[in-house]
Amino acid sequence: NQFVRLELLCTFEWSYDAEGRVSGGYVLLQPFGGDDGAAYGEGRGTVTGDRLAGTCIWSNHPRRRGDGRMLPDVHGLIVTDDGAEVLFTMSGITVFDNGGRGCQNLSGTFTAEDERYAWLNDLVCVAEGVIVPTQNTIDVRVYAAINELVERLP
Numbered sequence: 153n154q155f156v157r158l159e160l161l162c163t164f165e166w167s168y169d170a171e172g173r174v175s176g177g178y179v180l181l182q183p184f185g186g187d188d189g190a191a192y193g194e195g196r197g198t199v200t201g202d203r204l205a206g207t208c209i210w211s212n213h214p215r216r217r218g219d220g221r222m223l224p225d226v227h228g229l230i231v232t233d234d235g236a237e238v239l240f241t242m243s244g245i246t247v248f249d250n251g252g253r254g255c256q257n258l259s260g261t262f263t264a265e266d267e268r269y270a271w272l273n274d275l276v277c278v279a280e281g282v283i284v285p286t287q288n289t290i291d292v293r294v295y296a297a298i299n300e301l302v303e304r305l306p
Contacts, residue, residue, distance in 0.1 A: 155299070155300050155301040156297050156298065156299060156300065156301075157297075157298040157300050158278065158295040158296070158297060158298070159295060159296045159298055160201070160293065160294075160295055161201055161203070161204060161275070161277060161294045161295060161296045162199050162200060162201030162203075162204045162205070162294050163199070163200050163201065163291065163292065163293050163294070164197055164198070164199055164208065164281075164290070164291070164292040164294065165197050165198050165200070165289070165290075165291055166195050166196070166197035166208075166210065166289070166290040166291075166292070167195050167196065167197060167288045167289055167290065168193050168194070168195040168288055168290075169194055169195045169196055170288070177193055177194060177195055177288075178191065178192070178193035179191060179192055179193070180216060182216070186218060187216070187217075187218040187219070187220065188215075188216060188217065188218050189215070189216040190213070190214075190215055190216070191212070191213070191214050191215075191216060191222070192211070192212070192213050193211070193212045194209070194210065194211040194212070195209070195210060195211075195290075196208065196209050196210075197210070197290075199230050199232075201294075204230070204232065204238070204269070204272070205232060205233050206230050206231050206232035206233050206238075207230070207231055208228050208229060208230045208231070208240075209228055209229055210226055210227065210228030210229075210240075211226070211227055211228065212224055212225060212226045212227075213225050214246070220248065221245055221246065221247055222245070222246040222248075222254070223243070223244070223245055223246075224242065224243055224244055224245075224246055224256065224258065225241075225243050226240075226241065226242040226243070226258075226260075227239070227240070227241050228240050228241075232269070234268070236264065236266035236268060236269050237264075237265070237266070238262055238263065238264045238266075238269055238272060239262065239263040239264075240260055240261070240262045240263070241260055241261055242258045242259070242260035242279060242292075243258065243259065243260070244256060244257050244258035244259055244279075245257055245258075246281075246283065248283075252285050252286065253282060253283060253284055253285075254281075254282065254283030254285075254290075255280075255281075255282060256279070256280065256281035256282065256283065256292065257278075257279075257280060258278070258279040258280075258281060258292070259276065259277065259278050259279070260276075260277045260278075260279060260294065261275065261276060261277065262275060262277070275296045275297070276296075276297050277294050277295060277296055277297060278294075278295050278297055279292050279293060279294045279295065280292070280293050281293070
């Protein structure tokens, strides 16, 4: 009895932009003596999908909880292969395993002015991602959450 269907929308392949940064494009500050902290990172990447594809730039200003979990707050711009501009946001939680890889569970939205991509404005998306710090890669699969409840109502 599934009432929300997930459809793969696109895949992001990101990396932190290390140019001009000693921190490799990412910095975590913990100034108050505890495990809590704030971070900042930025990067570039690609977007691949049947209906949404192009290049993107993004920034992340996550908060670090005392238990080591990161709470991403990503904002970015996609320039599609056909020249449209689409903004996106994603937030959620990242849990790091013993090998240093980050497992991400995210939700997000898109904003598009171009009429070819206006359908994105009504989507709520969920995403799963993995961060591999040793390779400076972040791969995120984004799924559109399609509401099927209305179709089941009398």
